[in-house]
Amino acid sequence: MNVLAPTELRHNDELPTSVNRRVARYYILPATTGILLGVLIIVSVILQPSILSFFQMGLFVQIALPLVFVCMGQALVLLTGGLDLSVGGTLAVATVMTATWVGSFEGLRLVVILLLGMFLGTINGILVTRVKLNPFIVTLATWSIFDGIALNILPTDGGTPPMGFTNWITGTTVGVPNSFVVLAVAVVVWMVWSKTRSGRHLFATGSDEERAIASGVNVDRVRILAYALSGTAAAMAGICLALVTSTGSPTAGDGYILPSIEGAVIGGVSLLGGKGGAGLAILGAFILVFIANVTQALNLEPWVSDMASALLLLVVVGTRALLERDGAK
Amino acid sequence: MSVKGSEEIESTNTVAPESQSAWRTWRHRIDPATVAAYVLAGVIFVGATIYNSGFASGGNIRQILIFSALLGIAALGETLVILGGGMDLSVPSIITFAGITIGKFTGPSHWSGVAGISLLVVIGAVIGLVNGIGVTKFRIPPIIMTLAVGGLVTSYVEATGSLQSTASGVPGVVKTLAQGKIGPVPLVVILWIVLAILTGIVLRHTPFGRFLFAVGSNPIASNFAGIQVARTRITTYVISGCASVVAGILLAGYLGTSYLSMGTPYLFGSIAAVALGGAVISGGRGSYWGTVAGALTLTLLTGVLPLLHLNTDDLDIVYGLVILGGVVLAREIGQRRYKGKVES
Numbered sequence: 001m002n003v004l005a006p007t008e009l010r011h012n013d014e015l016p017t018s019v020n021r022r023v024a025r026y027y028i029l030p031a032t033t034g035i036l037l038g039v040l041i042i043v044s045v046i047l048q049p050s051i052l053s054f055f056q057m058g059l060f061v062q063i064a065l066p067l068v069f070v071c072m073g074q075a076l077v078l079l080t081g082g083l084d085l086s087v088g089g090t091l092a093v094a095t096v097m098t099a100t101w102v103g104s105f106e107g108l109r110l111v112v113i114l115l116l117g118m119f120l121g122t123i124n125g126i127l128v129t130r131v132k133l134n135p136f137i138v139t140l141a142t143w144s145i146f147d148g149i150a151l152n153i154l155p156t157d158g159g160t161p162p163m164g165f166t167n168w169i170t171g172t173t174v175g176v177p178n179s180f181v182v183l184a185v186a187v188v189v190w191m192v193w194s195k196t197r198s199g200r201h202l203f204a205t206g207s208d209e210e211r212a213i214a215s216g217v218n219v220d221r222v223r224i225l226a227y228a229l230s231g232t233a234a235a236m237a238g239i240c241l242a243l244v245t246s247t248g249s250p251t252a253g254d255g256y257i258l259p260s261i262e263g264a265v266i267g268g269v270s271l272l273g274g275k276g277g278a279g280l281a282i283l284g285a286f287i288l289v290f291i292a293n294v295t296q297a298l299n300l301e302p303w304v305s306d307m308a309s310a311l312l313l314l315v316v317v318g319t320r321a322l323l324e325r326d327g328a329k
Numbered sequence: 330m331s332v333k334g335s336e337e338i339e340s341t342n343t344v345a346p347e348s349q350s351a352w353r354t355w356r357h358r359i360d361p362a363t364v365a366a367y368v369l370a371g372v373i374f375v376g377a378t379i380y381n382s383g384f385a386s387g388g389n390i391r392q393i394l395i396f397s398a399l400l401g402i403a404a405l406g407e408t409l410v411i412l413g414g415g416m417d418l419s420v421p422s423i424i425t426f427a428g429i430t431i432g433k434f435t436g437p438s439h440w441s442g443v444a445g446i447s448l449l450v451v452i453g454a455v456i457g458l459v460n461g462i463g464v465t466k467f468r469i470p471p472i473i474m475t476l477a478v479g480g481l482v483t484s485y486v487e488a489t490g491s492l493q494s495t496a497s498g499v500p501g502v503v504k505t506l507a508q509g510k511i512g513p514v515p516l517v518v519i520l521w522i523v524l525a526i527l528t529g530i531v532l533r534h535t536p537f538g539r540f541l542f543a544v545g546s547n548p549i550a551s552n553f554a555g556i557q558v559a560r561t562r563i564t565t566y567v568i569s570g571c572a573s574v575v576a577g578i579l580l581a582g583y584l585g586t587s588y589l590s591m592g593t594p595y596l597f598g599s600i601a602a603v604a605l606g607g608a609v610i611s612g613g614r615g616s617y618w619g620t621v622a623g624a625l626t627l628t629l630l631t632g633v634l635p636l637l638h639l640n641t642d643d644l645d646i647v648y649g650l651v652i653l654g655g656v657v658l659a660r661e662i663g664q665r666r667y668k669g670k671v672e673s
């Protein structure tokens with residue numbers, strides 16, 4: 001794509017068809033995702049103009065944060081061609097630890113929870129790369145194990161997360177809701193990291209493993225890193241969930257596993273690896289949240305939202321699969 | 330490992346020629362990974378019986394066999410789908426759908442129940458067909474396709490509003506099927522054994538079975554060999570839809586009630602049973618007899634843990650560890666066998 005200068009394209013009318021297709025496919029993902037989200041936002045605003053206030057938007061982002069983080073983590077693993085079903089378990093462990101672990105050094109404890117999430121993710125990564133087990137089975141098993149750990153820590157819903165942090169995430173900094181700050185930090189971290197060497201290795205590993213190895217990428221290390229970061233993101237989601245709901249639920253994570261895949265894929269991440277990104281996964285997560293929001297605003301029952309998300313998933317993935325098949329011809 | 334493999338071959342070479350060929354044939358037919366799965370189930374059962382002799386009581390064994398049968402039937406379709414290189418996540422949704430919808434066929438005569446069962450099996454086949462067409466013709470990854478279809482089925486169940494059907498809501502004929510016994514053996518278990526034998530024959534002795542293994546291990550080569558890859562895969566999803574419907578109806582009949590989350594444990598259970606049975610999750614290797622052992626192992630674990638005074642949360646941890654251990658074990662044993670074959 002970069003090899004051809006724009007002038008060359010203009011001079012030769014025969015050549016560009018395939019190039020145009022490639023360019024189109026390069027931009028079609030972010031474009032479709034963006035348009036979809038834009039339409040949903042406009043519909044939401046028309047239905048409930050009050051959402052435009054900073055307070056309402058802050059509230060909205062707060063509710064979306066857990067899903068945003070699990071989708072980001074899932075996207076990293078999907079990029080390397082893997083799959084992480086254990087995000088639900090890690091999220092549950094982080095939520096119950098946030099809710100039960102009160103006392104002094106609260107900030108330090110949140111850091112410890114994040115590190116624990118990273119550790120749990122690393123276990124997945126090692127089992128997938130070094131023990132060479134199927135990611136689906138590994139994370140299915142660790143999901144069960146992590147769920148069991150969460151239930152051991154807190155058998156039933158309850159507990160209170162640190163008040164200071166709960167107040168902070170629902171509060172504002174110079175008028176800007178703090179949930180915006182958290183989201184912005186996540187976006188910036190991803191945008192910077194995806195441009196670095198290890199960030200690009202992530203895409204290289206997922207799109208063509210053999211070529212990545214030939215180029216000197218340590219694909220095993222990249223994969224372990226992806227799972228570790230997915231664990232960290234899931235732990236972050238768990239912390240946010242506990243803070244936003246002011247309670248801990250050991251079974252809360254299970255409801256996030258399939259939506260995490262759904263959000264990442266609707267956002268434009270390919271299950272085959274190498275395509276998409278955590279940024280697109282954020283958009284996908286917001287599409288899911290907006291669908292639920294619009295359904296609620298229209299006073300429709302929750303099943304409408306479920307059905308709409310499932311249909312959207314089929315339409316989006318089906319269209320992309322057909323587009324790619326045509327492009328490959 | 331390679332050293333042990335060569336030893337094995339040397340020792341078989343010393344056997345007399347005619348018995349050697351018989352042993353070779355049997356060794357070829359029996360998958361060591363399947364044997365390992367049965368050994369695992371057997372060890373758990375014997376261990377539990379030694380620990381508490383009440384574990385081997387007729388009532389307890391019957392209970393374990395019934396729940397194994399329900400899980401095994403739900404995992405039948407999953408086994409075929411996984412053998413063909415796919416994955417079916419719509420199993421729990423279809424189970425819930427079948428369990429709840431069968432409650433609408435409580436007419437005055439038994440024929441109403443029979444009509445309900447037949448209709449639901451056909452609907453299950455159609456759902457499977459949709460899954461299969463999406464995966465093969467539209468090239469949607471199986472996980473996404475079956476996840477979305479499962480979501481649609483669940484939202485349909487929610488939309489129709491019948492979240493709970495009471496005990497009287499399950500047709501009599503279904504209850505008879507699910508709770509009845511011939512002598513000491515429950516009907517469900519007999520049905521399971523019949524289905525297992527049928528599946529075993531289909532996998533080993535029909536063109537479909539051989540095509541399925543070929544498609545699962547190498548779809549591109551299978552295509553060149555003239556196998557109808559898409560048709561073979563679609564068939565597995567159709568069978569999976571039907572099997573899930575049967576499992577859902579029987580579960581509702583056995584429990585005497587149905588609820589929105591009744592299928593949920595079967596997402597984990599059906600895939601875990603296949604994995605424990607020694608199948609390769611990416612396809613091409615495995616057997617339904619292995620899945621049978623996997624279903625028995627998982628159900629036995631559920632029964633054993635209360636004996637050891639462990640809770641359900643510990644069960645989750647044990648499930649996970651057993652699956653990891655079982656998969657590693659199956660792979661090591663399977664690899665050793667293949668290595669031996671290559672060297673000989």
